Amino acid sequence: MLKQRNPNAVAILAFEMIVGSGMFEWIPAWLDRARTAVWVPLTVYAAVAVVLSQIMVDLVLQGRAQRAQAVTVFDALLPPRRLAEALNGLMLLVFLINAAIILRIAVHLIKYVALPDTPVLVLVVLGMLIPLQLFFGGFDAILRYEMVLFWPTVFIGVLMLLLCLEVSDLANLLPLWPVSWRAVVRTLPEILYLLPGFLLTVVYLPSFHAAGVDARSMRRMVLRGVLAAIVLQVLNVSAVVVDFGPFEGAALNWPIVEAVRMQHGGRWAVLFLLPVLAAVSSAVNLYLYAAYRIAVFYTYTRARRMWVTGPLMAGVIALSVLPESFEQVFRYYVPVLEGIEGPLLGFLIGLWVWTKWKGGVNSG
Numbered sequence: 001m002l003k004q005r006n007p008n009a010v011a012i013l014a015f016e017m018i019v020g021s022g023m024f025e026w027i028p029a030w031l032d033r034a035r036t037a038v039w040v041p042l043t044v045y046a047a048v049a050v051v052l053s054q055i056m057v058d059l060v061l062q063g064r065a066q067r068a069q070a071v072t073v074f075d076a077l078l079p080p081r082r083l084a085e086a087l088n089g090l091m092l093l094v095f096l097i098n099a100a101i102i103l104r105i106a107v108h109l110i111k112y113v114a115l116p117d118t119p120v121l122v123l124v125v126l127g128m129l130i131p132l133q134l135f136f137g138g139f140d141a142i143l144r145y146e147m148v149l150f151w152p153t154v155f156i157g158v159l160m161l162l163l164c165l166e167v168s169d170l171a172n173l174l175p176l177w178p179v180s181w182r183a184v185v186r187t188l189p190e191i192l193y194l195l196p197g198f199l200l201t202v203v204y205l206p207s208f209h210a211a212g213v214d215a216r217s218m219r220r221m222v223l224r225g226v227l228a229a230i231v232l233q234v235l236n237v238s239a240v241v242v243d244f245g246p247f248e249g250a251a252l253n254w255p256i257v258e259a260v261r262m263q264h265g266g267r268w269a270v271l272f273l274l275p276v277l278a279a280v281s282s283a284v285n286l287y288l289y290a291a292y293r294i295a296v297f298y299t300y301t302r303a304r305r306m307w308v309t310g311p312l313m314a315g316v317i318a319l320s321v322l323p324e325s326f327e328q329v330f331r332y333y334v335p336v337l338e339g340i341e342g343p344l345l346g347f348l349i350g351l352w353v354w355t356k357w358k359g360g361v362n363s364g
Contacts, residue, residue, distance in 0.1 A: 018197045030042075041184065107120055146286070
């Protein structure tokens with residue numbers, strides 16, 4: 001078993017896949033609809049995340065048992081090859097769109113905090129240099145990069161968030177009981193925006209199982225990673241609500257950055273970019289390499305891999321620079337992303353139900 005492919009790496013990778021970019025750009029939209037009742041959709045999200053994580057682990061274990069040579073669980077479990085190829089193609093598209101969204105939102109954050117006059121294309125191309133180099137090192141190079149950055153990033157980020165609580169007002173959390181349940185219910189579809197990381201699990205987790213990580217350890221470590229990601233999301237939402245309240249928090253594009261800026265005369269906002277950019281880099285790496293693995297799987301020959309990297313990189317760069325504004329990213333890309341992601345997750349859940357029923361029939 002390769003050194004990096006161990007149970008601890010499973011937990012860290014699960015955390016990074018679920019947290020995503022670490023910019024928490026979804027918080028204002030949630031506060032705008034749910035206000036102080038934002039804890040209701042967060043609780044629903046936590047329950048969905050825990051259940052989905054265990055479903056994905058089950059699918060990975062079932063797929064490994066049935067077919068070793070597969071890039072996703074669709075290849076491993078679906079007899080119709082064309083159907084598996086179509087679903088993998090949709091996942092590749094989801095990964096590319098997610099990488100582009102994360103990269104473009106990170107560019108907006110960098111321009112907002114530190115480099116307002118830098119062209120978008122320059123920042124996007126610079127952001128693509130790290131995944132381009134890691135691609136040539138393979139999955140274990142990606143994994144080492146993720147592991148090395150994890151603890152410093154989490155430590156600095158969480159410490160700065162906790163320091164934001166110095167100027168907090170707990171009265172901003174009230175009322176906890178929703179004033180309008182209709183508004184809360186309208187927030188629930190926003191949960192889908194936080195779920196694409198679960199599609200990554202069906203690409204990455206099979207590598208750990210193939211490397212010898214047993215089923216019980218994988219299940220336990222994935223659950224730990226998901227719960228840690230949920231705790232971090234709750235901490236970020238709490239910092240925004242207690243510092244600004246739901247109304248002001250909903251009016252800010254970057255409430256976390258503004259909460260950090262309130263400390264020590266605003267000198268820490270640039271420092272806060274360090275953990276954010278590390279998280280962004282990790283998320284872009286994971287989405288791009290997942291797309292790369294799917295694309296290479298269908299090129300059949302190793303010699304053609306360099307012809308896969310170029311179009312993938314060019315596609316993400318193009319998708320990143322096309323929107324003219326921060327709002328256009330959400331207006332154009334998020335509906336497309338959710339329109340593909342929702343059916344894919346639904347299909348994965350249906351596939352899990354089918355494998356469970358099939359196993360029950362066979363065992364009987």
